[in-house]
Amino acid sequence: MSQNISRRDFNKLLVSGVAGSALGLFGMARPAFAAQNRIVVIGGGFGGASAAKYLKKLDPSMSVTLVEPKAIFYTCPFSNWVLGGMKTMEDIGQTYTILKNKYGVNVIADTATGIDTVKSTVTLKSGKVLNYDRLIVSPGIDFKWNAIEGYSESVSNSSMPHAYQAGPQTVRLQKQLLAMKDGGTVLICPPGNPFRCPPGPYERASLIAHYLKEKKPKSKIIILDAKDKFSKQGLFKKGWERLYPGMIEWRSGATGGKITGVNASSMSVMTEFGTEKGDVINIIPPQQAGKIAFDAGLTDASGWCPINPITFESIIQPGIHVIGDAAIAGAMPKSGFAASSQGKVVAASIIRLCQGKVPAPPSLVNTCYSLLGPGYGVSVAGVYKLTSAGIVEIPGSGGLTPMDADDDHLNEEAMFARGWYNNIVQDIWG
Structure with a gap:
């Protein structure tokens, strides 16, 4: 992507759903065949559901199991719109029916309670034990209740x-x-x-x-x-x-x-x-990685999970990839769009690893829209790359809504916000 693209055109790319391919998120063709591999994904939010879906899209032969206790996942993005009386809870509820029926993801409505890194197993609250060859952990956040x-x-x-x-x-x-x-x-x-x-x-x-x-x-x-x-x-x-x-x-x-x-x-x-x-x-209390990440020893002293920025594989526990809010992902913010972007990168990386290939360095993207009123939106966006310093934002790759934006621009941003949400939930759960 050219770095001198206009901000409005950049936002239109994000809303239209083509930014992922334009930014080279995958960098690989769908394989004609691949060996059967057992991939377990813990957490069905923006990161985990994206990873599960794109593993199956890129390689349908993959055995992918998604563990998520909620039958309906309510998104944090747009939940503020509910508080403002502009959306209902039903509007922000997503289900896993399409991931299961159309893409063949094995969706288990249960809670992961333990990870055995020696045996490569995940234990569920029901007592069921899942074996994995690669594990993706996307547990979101937990709260520091004693803070x-x-x-x-x-x-x-x-x-x-x-x-x-x-x-x-x-x-x-x-x-x-x-x-x-x-x-x-x-x-x-x-x-x-x-x-x-x-x-x-x-x-x-x-x-x-x-x-x-x-x-x-x-x-x-x-x-x-x-x-x-x-x-x-x-x-x-x-x-x-x-x-x-x-x-x-x-x-x-x-x-x-x-x-x-x-x-x-x-x-x-x-x-x-x-x-x-x-x-x-x-x-809104101070936060840390979700409980299962702590229990599995994936966190460091910061309370978050350090990862290899190429594959998002844990640098503490090999074979486990951590994405989304729980991961220490350099300059990337903890957002739904960032988590989805990371989920797609991990899907591509795992397929390469299972094929005995070296994963490509990722290009990652984030955008975040905020609504101040029904016709008044602002946004921040950026593209990220891997350097010796880790994941850094490419200068001039996105930026902020201009401070002097006129009414038409602010109204357009509000429209983009709605389009962004509709597109991303369709991309992940649809």
């Missing part, structure tokens, strides 16, 4: 939902917003880096503000941030001033934003600068 005093999994399931794993938590937070009185205060408390979907908390604030502006205009949102800057900060703050003047207040970690504890009974949070009370409190 914020007073905030536990129990509190998140009752009074202060995180809603950062879409599903029941999303519904819980939505119900709280619906029940809140006009004139109420919503506290949103994002964590420090790294965490899933860096722009996510700020899109959430935007779309909750959209709902409040229409239904409860006397209300306000306070973002108590552990960080001193955030993804697309200038674009978000400009949009907030334009769309929701006086409704959204952002406090950086240095100016009292970092929370040190919560009190669920009084619906309050503690910061270095004092206590803040909220009618609805959305705590």
Whole structure:
């Protein structure tokens, strides 16, 4: 791909679904035949489902088993649209029927509870044991429940939902917003880096503000941030001033934003600068790789999984590939699109490895759209390559929505966001 392609044309490529091939994500022709190989994939999100589907698309002779406990996978992308009243939970629910019936992926509705790296087996909650030749682990995130005093999994399931794993938590937070009185205060408390979907908390604030502006205009949102800057900060703050003047207040970690504890009974949070009370409190706690990654010894001291950037194979446990949010993937953010891109790279790499060939260095891509209102979108995109320093972003390969974007451009970005979502879920689960 030419690096001087216009940003709008780059986004159109991403939305149209041809960016993967244009950027050389696969770099290989479909093999005419291949030996039978047992590939087990743990986790049916953006990364795992992509890997499972593309393994079968690239080589139908592969034996691919996908382990995922949820019959319906609710995507974190667009879950903020649910909170803003612009989508329903049904709109963001994806199933595995097509992967199973059309592509021949063996989908098992169960939870992986253990990995034996010596015997190359995966044990499921049901007691079933799966043998593998190569294992892909795409476990997503887990939360550091002891990081914020007073905030536990129990509190998140009752009074202060995180809603950062879409599903029941999303519904819980939505119900709280619906029940809140006009004139109420919503506290949103994002964590420090790294965490899933860096722009996510700020899109959430935007779309909750959209709902409040229409239904409860006397209300306000306070973002108590552990960080001193955030993804697309200038674009978000400009949009907030334009769309929701006086409704959204952002406090950086240095100016009292970092929370040190919560009190669920009084619906309050503690910061270095004092206590803040909220009618609805959305705590997004610090994060780490999903539990199975810890149990299998795939994580390092950071709580995430170091990998070989060519194949995404664990540098701790050979034969296991880690993709998605759990992986330490250099400059790539922890996003759904990045996970899908990695899943396709891993599928191609595993096929080459099973054929006794050397995997090609990957080209990887990410794009992230954020909606601030129904006709107001912004985005960030990038292309990544492998260097001696690991996975780095190619300078000038994507970039941000311009700060001086006009109304037509912002509306176009909002349209692209819808197209992006429809395309990616079709590509993965359709």
